[in-house]
Amino acid sequence: MEHGAGRIKMGEIPSLDFVFDVVTEVPVRLELSPSPQGLDEEYGTLFTPASLLFLHQLVSEFDNEVDQVSRLRVSRKAHLDTSGDLPGFSQATSHIRDDPAWKVLPVPPRLQRRHVDVGDMAPCDTRRLIQALQSPAQGLQIDFDDGNCPTFYNQIKGINNVCKVVYNQFPNVPAISQAPVLMLRPRAWNMVEHNMLVNGKEVPGPLFDFGLLMFHCGKALYNSKSGPFFYLSKVESFMEARLWNNIFLWAQQQLGLPRGSIKATVLIENVLATFEMNEILYELREHSAGLNCGIWDYSASFVNKFGHREAFLLPDRSKYVNMEKRFLRSYMDLLVQTCHRRGALATGGMAAPLLPPVRDSHAYQTVLANVTRLKLLEIRAGVDGFMVYDLNLIEPMQKLFQQHTGGDNQLHRVRDDVAVTPEDLVCMPAGGVTLHGLKYNIGVGILFIHAWLSGNGHFFYRGQVEDSATAEISRSQVWQWIRHQAQLEDNKRVVTRAMVVHLTQEVMKELREVTACQTVRAEESLQTAAEMFLEVVLKRNFPEFLTTYLNLDHTFLSSQAMWENVARGALASKL
Incomplete structure (x- = not known):
C-alpha cells in the first residue's frame, strides 16, 4: 500500500522517536503517538519508515507557508475590522478575470458526469462506507473534515479504510475503477494533528491527511484512472489555492506521477473567496476539478467576517436563509458562470434531509418534494452535480438530473445572463429572529x-x-x-x-x-x-x-x- 522502499532507519515502534535519513544521515525530527487501542495492524500499515519520511519531508517543505496562510487570514480580518471595508473584486488581479483565453485542463472521464455524490461520508464508518460503495452514486465525498470527528482513532481507521477500498480489500465491493469515484477531503487549514510532531511542532491536519492518502493510494488511484481526486475545504484566498498547487506539484514529483495527475474541487465556503473564484481556478488550472457551493459554512462566514456589524445581522436560518435569497443565489450563479467560462465543473451543496422509511407516506412525499424543489433550483442554475446524505435519495436525484440535462454535465451553459455585483454578494436577506x-x-x-x-x-x-x-x-x-x-x-x-x-x-x-x-x-x-x-x-x-x-x-x-x-x-x- 505504499510507494517506494523505506529510506529511514529507526526502532520497531515509531512513536515518540527520532529517525534518520540513511542517504544524508540527517536526523528526522518526528514524534508520533502510540497506536490507539485495537488499531495496531492499521497503524503499522500506515506508518512505515518510508511513509514517515514522506510526511516529514512534506511538512518540513510547507510548514512555513501554512503559517503564512494563518497570518494572512488574521491580517485580512484585522483590515476589515479596522477599516469597515467590504470585500470586492481586486484590481491587482483584474488581468486574470478579464483574460478570456485561459482555461483549466479538462477533467478526467470519471469526473465528467458525476451528478450525485454521497456527502458527509466519514470513512471511519466502515459499514456506511461499504453501503455507499455498493450504491449507484457516481462519487463519494470521503470526508475527513465537516462530517468527521478527527480523533487519532478515526483518522487512522478512515485512512486505512480508504487504502482497503483502493486496493479492493473489502468483499462484495466493486473494484476501484468501477466503484463510485473517491473525492478525498482532508481537514482544512484551521485544524492540527495533535498526535504527530515534526521539528517540534504539531503538524497541520490537512498535510497529515493528504500525505498519508497520497503516499499509500496516489499511484494506485492514478493507474486505475480513478484519481487522485480531492476536495479542498475552507479556502479563503487564491494564495491558499497557490499553496495547495505547490503541494500537488511537490507530491507528484516525489511519487513519480505526471504533472496534473491530481485534481481538486475547491469548496467556496467563505465570502472572501467568492471574490477570488477566477483567481483560485487560475492558480489550480493544471489541477482543478472545479468549485463547489454550499450554504451553511458560507453563511456562517458572514458572521465570522462581519458579524460584529449590525448591518450584517443574519436572520433565522430555518425561516429566512436558503439558496433562493439574493446573496446566496448570486453566489451560486457567479460560481457556475466562473467555472463554466473556464471549463471547470460547478457542483452544489448537500441535501441533508433523511427520507422517512414508508415510501407511500405523506411525510416521505413531502421530504422528497422539498429536496427536489431545492435541487432543481441548483440544476436550473447550471450545476454539474451535488451531494446527498441519504443513500435512498441517490436514484431520485439522478433521475432529476437525467430529466433536465439529458445525463450530461452542463459545461455548455456559460451563463452569460449573469451579472453579479459586489452588492449582490453581501446583501443580507430580510427577516427576523424566531x-x-x-x-x-x-x-x-x-x-x-x-x-x-x-x-x-x-x-x-x-x-x-x-x-x-x-x-x-x-x-x-x-x-x-x-x-x-x-x-x-x-x-x-x-x-x-x-x-x-x-x-x-x-x-x-x-x-x-x-x-x-x-x-x-x-x-x-x-x-x-x-x-x-x-x-x-x-x-x-x-x-x-x-x-x-x-x-x-x-x-x-x-x-x-x-x-x-x-x-x-x-x-x-x-x-
Whole structure:
C-alpha cells in the first residue's frame, strides 16, 4: 500500500522517536503517538519508515507557508475590522478575470458526469462506507473534515479504510475503477494533528491527511484512472489555492506521477473567496476539478467576517436563509458562470434531509418534494452535480438530473445572463429572529459538541443529518443575536445571555430524550456539551471556527483519553 522502499532507519515502534535519513544521515525530527487501542495492524500499515519520511519531508517543505496562510487570514480580518471595508473584486488581479483565453485542463472521464455524490461520508464508518460503495452514486465525498470527528482513532481507521477500498480489500465491493469515484477531503487549514510532531511542532491536519492518502493510494488511484481526486475545504484566498498547487506539484514529483495527475474541487465556503473564484481556478488550472457551493459554512462566514456589524445581522436560518435569497443565489450563479467560462465543473451543496422509511407516506412525499424543489433550483442554475446524505435519495436525484440535462454535465451553459455585483454578494436577506430558530440553533450546537465528545463528526436531529457546517451557522447565529440584542418576532423579547441560558435548560429536556441518556456518563457528557456551547456563544470575541475551538480544548482532548480507556476496558472484558 505504499510507494517506494523505506529510506529511514529507526526502532520497531515509531512513536515518540527520532529517525534518520540513511542517504544524508540527517536526523528526522518526528514524534508520533502510540497506536490507539485495537488499531495496531492499521497503524503499522500506515506508518512505515518510508511513509514517515514522506510526511516529514512534506511538512518540513510547507510548514512555513501554512503559517503564512494563518497570518494572512488574521491580517485580512484585522483590515476589515479596522477599516469597515467590504470585500470586492481586486484590481491587482483584474488581468486574470478579464483574460478570456485561459482555461483549466479538462477533467478526467470519471469526473465528467458525476451528478450525485454521497456527502458527509466519514470513512471511519466502515459499514456506511461499504453501503455507499455498493450504491449507484457516481462519487463519494470521503470526508475527513465537516462530517468527521478527527480523533487519532478515526483518522487512522478512515485512512486505512480508504487504502482497503483502493486496493479492493473489502468483499462484495466493486473494484476501484468501477466503484463510485473517491473525492478525498482532508481537514482544512484551521485544524492540527495533535498526535504527530515534526521539528517540534504539531503538524497541520490537512498535510497529515493528504500525505498519508497520497503516499499509500496516489499511484494506485492514478493507474486505475480513478484519481487522485480531492476536495479542498475552507479556502479563503487564491494564495491558499497557490499553496495547495505547490503541494500537488511537490507530491507528484516525489511519487513519480505526471504533472496534473491530481485534481481538486475547491469548496467556496467563505465570502472572501467568492471574490477570488477566477483567481483560485487560475492558480489550480493544471489541477482543478472545479468549485463547489454550499450554504451553511458560507453563511456562517458572514458572521465570522462581519458579524460584529449590525448591518450584517443574519436572520433565522430555518425561516429566512436558503439558496433562493439574493446573496446566496448570486453566489451560486457567479460560481457556475466562473467555472463554466473556464471549463471547470460547478457542483452544489448537500441535501441533508433523511427520507422517512414508508415510501407511500405523506411525510416521505413531502421530504422528497422539498429536496427536489431545492435541487432543481441548483440544476436550473447550471450545476454539474451535488451531494446527498441519504443513500435512498441517490436514484431520485439522478433521475432529476437525467430529466433536465439529458445525463450530461452542463459545461455548455456559460451563463452569460449573469451579472453579479459586489452588492449582490453581501446583501443580507430580510427577516427576523424566531423563538423556534433560536431553540433549534441551541439544540444543533449542543448535539454537535456532544457528538464530538463521543468521537462522532455528525448526528441526526429532527429528520436530517447535522455536521460541523450546520453547527457553525447555529452557534454563529446565537452569538450574533446576543451581541446585537436582536428581538424575537414572536413576542418582541430581546435575545440576552439570560434568555439563552434559560432556553438551553429547556432544550436540554428534549435532547436527553434524543440522545437517550441512560447512564451517568452519557448525562455528564451532554451537560458538558451544553456548558461548552454556552461558553462559545457568550464569548466577547467570536471564535473563528467551532471545530478549531473544540480541537484545542482540554475537555475534548481529555474525552478522547476517556473513550480510549473505555475501549481498553471493553476489549479486556472480551478477553
